[in-house]
Amino acid sequence: MDDGFPPPPSMSHPxxxxxxxxxxxxxxxxxxxxxxxVKDGHxxxxxxxxxxxxxxxxxDSGCLEEGESLDEEYDTARDLLPEEVLGxxxxxLCLELTSSHQDGLAPRLPFVADHFDQRxxxxxxxxxxxxxELDDILRDSASQAKQPKFLFVLRAYCAGMLxxxxxxxxxxxxxxxxxxxxxxxxxxxxxxxSHIEMAEVIALLQATRADLRELSNxxxxxxxxxxxxxxxxxxxxxxxxxxxxxxKSNPDSLKMPWIQMKExxxxxxxxxxxxxxxxEAFSTKMQRRLASTMPPRPIVHLSFDDTYTxxxxxxxxxxxxxxxxxxxxPQSLLHFVSTFQARxxxxxxxxxxxxxxxxxxxMIVLGxxxxxxxxxxxxxxxxxxxxxxxxxxxxxxxxxxDPRHQLxxxxxxxxxxxxxxxxxxxxxxxxxxxxxxxxLCHSIQQWDHLQADVEEIDGLLQVCLDEKSxxxxxxxxxxxxxxxxxxxxxxxxxxxWIVQLGFELDVYQPDxxxxxxxxxxxxxxxxxxxxxxxKTFVLREFTAAQESPAWSQTKERNYTRSIAYIRVTxxxxxxxxxxxxxxxxxxTVLQRLNLVKTPSxxxxxxxxRYEIRMKPFVNIGLPQLPSFDDFTKATAQPETSITELLKxxxxxxxGAKKGYEALSRMNDLQTFxxxxxxxxLANIKGCQKSTIFAGLAITTLQKAIETEGENAADLKxxxxxxxxxxxxxxxxxxxxxxxxxxx
Amino acid sequence: MESSEAxxxxxxxxxxxxxxxxxxxxxFVGTFKCTDANRNVVLALTHEYxxxxxxxLEAAAASSSSGTVKxxxxxxxxxxxxxxGEHIVKMEVEEFxxxxxxxxxxxxxxxxx
Numbered sequence: 001m002d003d004g005f006p007p008p009p010s011m012s013h014p015x016x017x018x019x020x021x022x023x024x025x026x027x028x029x030x031x032x033x034x035x036x037x038v039k040d041g042h043x044x045x046x047x048x049x050x051x052x053x054x055x056x057x058x059x060d061s062g063c064l065e066e067g068e069s070l071d072e073e074y075d076t077a078r079d080l081l082p083e084e085v086l087g088x089x090x091x092x093l094c095l096e097l098t099s100s101h102q103d104g105l106a107p108r109l110p111f112v113a114d115h116f117d118q119r120x121x122x123x124x125x126x127x128x129x130x131x132x133e134l135d136d137i138l139r140d141s142a143s144q145a146k147q148p149k150f151l152f153v154l155r156a157y158c159a160g161m162l163x164x165x166x167x168x169x170x171x172x173x174x175x176x177x178x179x180x181x182x183x184x185x186x187x188x189x190x191x192x193x194s195h196i197e198m199a200e201v202i203a204l205l206q207a208t209r210a211d212l213r214e215l216s217n218x219x220x221x222x223x224x225x226x227x228x229x230x231x232x233x234x235x236x237x238x239x240x241x242x243x244x245x246x247x248k249s250n251p252d253s254l255k256m257p258w259i260q261m262k263e264x265x266x267x268x269x270x271x272x273x274x275x276x277x278x279x280e281a282f283s284t285k286m287q288r289r290l291a292s293t294m295p296p297r298p299i300v301h302l303s304f305d306d307t308y309t310x311x312x313x314x315x316x317x318x319x320x321x322x323x324x325x326x327x328x329x330p331q332s333l334l335h336f337v338s339t340f341q342a343r344x345x346x347x348x349x350x351x352x353x354x355x356x357x358x359x360x361x362x363m364i365v366l367g368x369x370x371x372x373x374x375x376x377x378x379x380x381x382x383x384x385x386x387x388x389x390x391x392x393x394x395x396x397x398x399x400x401x402d403p404r405h406q407l408x409x410x411x412x413x414x415x416x417x418x419x420x421x422x423x424x425x426x427x428x429x430x431x432x433x434x435x436x437x438x439x440l441c442h443s444i445q446q447w448d449h450l451q452a453d454v455e456e457i458d459g460l461l462q463v464c465l466d467e468k469s470x471x472x473x474x475x476x477x478x479x480x481x482x483x484x485x486x487x488x489x490x491x492x493x494x495x496x497w498i499v500q501l502g503f504e505l506d507v508y509q510p511d512x513x514x515x516x517x518x519x520x521x522x523x524x525x526x527x528x529x530x531x532x533x534x535k536t537f538v539l540r541e542f543t544a545a546q547e548s549p550a551w552s553q554t555k556e557r558n559y560t561r562s563i564a565y566i567r568v569t570x571x572x573x574x575x576x577x578x579x580x581x582x583x584x585x586x587x588t589v590l591q592r593l594n595l596v597k598t599p600s601x602x603x604x605x606x607x608x609r610y611e612i613r614m615k616p617f618v619n620i621g622l623p624q625l626p627s628f629d630d631f632t633k634a635t636a637q638p639e640t641s642i643t644e645l646l647k648x649x650x651x652x653x654x655g656a657k658k659g660y661e662a663l664s665r666m667n668d669l670q671t672f673x674x675x676x677x678x679x680x681l682a683n684i685k686g687c688q689k690s691t692i693f694a695g696l697a698i699t700t701l702q703k704a705i706e707t708e709g710e711n712a713a714d715l716k717x718x719x720x721x722x723x724x725x726x727x728x729x730x731x732x733x734x735x736x737x738x739x740x741x742x743x
Numbered sequence: 744m745e746s747s748e749a750x751x752x753x754x755x756x757x758x759x760x761x762x763x764x765x766x767x768x769x770x771f772v773g774t775f776k777c778t779d780a781n782r783n784v785v786l787a788l789t790h791e792y793x794x795x796x797x798x799x800l801e802a803a804a805a806s807s808s809s810g811t812v813k814x815x816x817x818x819x820x821x822x823x824x825x826x827x828g829e830h831i832v833k834m835e836v837e838e839f840x841x842x843x844x845x846x847x848x849x850x851x852x853x854x855x856x
Contacts, residue, residue, distance in 0.1 A: 015841065016840065018835035020835055022832075028750075029753070030780070031744055032749070033780065037779045039757070039776060048777060048825065050823060
């Protein structure tokens with residue numbers, strides 16, 4: 001035990017005597033009235049909640065069942081057939097996965113590792129002995145003769161696996177994740193061969209492969225190959241771990257081990273039939289020897305087929321994650337991260353933390369870029385193409401009265417204020433989906449403050465730049481306020497994400513859907529209008545710049561790129577706005593027809609529920625949360641007839657469909673999805689499909705009403721909502737209307 | 744025992760090291776923090792000690808040359824635990840030999856007063 005836990009007290013110290021107080025103690029507590037306790041003044045009952053209850057099998061990992069012995073029934077020195085070695089290795093593979101799986105119940109890597117512990121040392125070992133384990137394996141050739149013949153393969157495999165687990169643990173611990181919820185990093189004070197160089201472990205694995213080949217006469221060929229490939233997998237995994245911090249290298253070369261592992265997995269699937277399971281080699285008893293302030297964890301059993309699928313997915317995700325290093329522009333990067341993490345199933349926490357490492361390790365973005373570069377690139381795309389504020393030459397001006405010096409100072413203030421909020425966006429997307437939503441709720445508060453703060457900087461900058469306010473046919477629309485516009489745009493987008501993730505995560509009840517789609521439509525509409533405002537100012541700068549003598553091709557490119565970005569943002573916002581509007585109308589009609597039922601909620605009223613549902617948005621200054629009355633009126637639209645509502649829904653959904661079609665025809669550069677266009681396109685196609693089915697649902701309803709009238713009972717329609725994750729797109733819950741069978 | 748006397752006695756044990764033996768023959772050694780009328784005992788910084796298993800005893804017997812067999816109890820750290828009163832078979836308090844002597848001297852003096 002090297003750290004963390006105090007050493008065990010010496011049991012037989014001559015200076016200490018133990019006095020029996022059993023009877024005296026028992027009679028003393030008997031005099032206490034029920035409910036009264038005697039306790040240390042500094043000890044709180046709150047603390048006692050975390051105490052492990054002894055003899056409770058759920059809490060006490062040391063609790064033995066009647067007649068159960070602590071001795072391991074499995075003899076680690078027993079002779080193993082090569083197919084049994086294969087069986088144990090495959091079983092270890094299954095367990096390894098449960099440990100790195102994101103499922104809250106599953107992570108139990110450290111505990112599993114302890115089985116290898118035994119295996120590694122040829123018997124139960126504790127603390128100090130472990131340091132020399134690998135040396136033993138490496139040098140212990142003399143005793144190898146006495147050992148079971150094929151144990152060396154298993155030992156080497158375990159060494160590779162442990163070292164790999166150590167790497168995974170370190171990667172996860174370095175980044176943002178949720179302990180217990182995502183992953184358990186507690187290693188029960190085991191060190192997982194952390195003291196041994198990766199190269200040594202790889203050398204051992206290589207040497208073992210060579211030894212195995214020498215034994216080829218004693219092992220059937222296919223079995224020897226299966227063992228060999230499993231050792232190769234361990235080497236590839238360690239290589240992958242060795243390579244990924246080298247973010248400066250070519251991403252394609254970083255992918256190599258991941259591709260190799262994925263190929264190996266294919267063989268494993270076929271070879272698994274050769275393995276002979278040794279279930280008795282695995283037991284939960286090992287936990288009883290581990291120092292633990294936590295309740296015991298059961299072993300999760302995953303079938304080999306499931307394991308295969310998960311591993312394959314993990315290796316694919318690992319490979320794809322490397323593409324994040326191919327930086328083009330910050331908007332594409334954000335699209336890359338958000339679409340990568342939106343994959344279903346979501347990448348494992350290990351991959352998610354690795355992505356964070358690739359993005360931000362040591363505050364160097366993607367191994368190459370400063371945070372300033374990313375932030376300036378983003379501003380240049382969104383609001384300030386070729387702007388004087390972003391000219392790096394400003395930094396070199398030292399005369400304090402020079403406006404360029406002031407620009408540099410103000411922009412630096414801005415960057416310091418905005419960098420954290422901005423980088424957090426990427427990090428938030430690397431969390432599990434529920435956390436993404438919840439963390440965004442906090443993030444928008446930060447962005448709300450940010451927007452207000454940088455508006456001051458905008459004010460100072462417009463003096464430096466001598467900017468005039470703009471008057472259009474709409475009247476005076478003020479100054480451009482680029483920095484706060486930028487913050488506002490991001491805030492709006494995040495607010496939409498929160499609502500959309502709510503749909504994805506099945507947060508809303510069926511009768512809330514109309515209202516929430518109305519709110520989404522409100523947010524998207526605001527974003528589209530805001531995009532329009534940004535566009536007006538970018539175009540003003542564009543026209544002015546074209547007339548200036550310093551006009552260049554680079555500038556033109558920058559302006560075009562910026563205008564393209566605003567266009568795609570506005571189109572995306574308009575699609576969301578229309579589609580949400582259409583679905584809101586559809587759900588309102590279904591509710592009027594009583595086809596979507598409102599459950600009885602005797603302990604609250606609509607207004608209270610609205611307050612709670614909208615809590616994340618209530619403190620946001622802009623856009624202000626609509627009052628409950630406005631919200632109800634806008635959702636229920638009591639003055640509009642059912643026919644009109646459906647007509648309106650039909651048009652809105654049709655408009656959204658055309659919008660998505662237009663989006664899907666645009667290329668990766670136009671849509672700022674370079675490097676992730678396939679995932680981005682799949683997302684748009686999913687939305688487009690949803691609009692088609694929403695259109696169908698509306699038509700079905702219109703026809704039924706035409707023939708049967710507006711009485712729900714006559715319509716003979718059944719409304720089905722898709723199960724979460726089973727719809728065409730997780731963010732668009734499209735009801736399915738089917739004729740009710742006459743029964 | 745009188746109720747007030749009992750409370751003084753129990754309070755005197757607070758923060759002392761107790762050895763609590765459970766029905767399954769495990770022993771828990773930790774700092775006494777809290778108890779109640781049902782003799783539930785909360786121990787902090789606890790280590791669990793387990794009697795050597797049959798197998799370990801056999802191994803120890805095989806390796807010992809003299810007539811007596813010596814086997815170590817296996818221990819591990821558990822931290823904060825509560826041992827329910829119903830599972831307690833024996834309790835001991837650890838005292839320093841040196842302090843016990845001075846205590847008894849005090850006790851004797853009290854006798855003379």
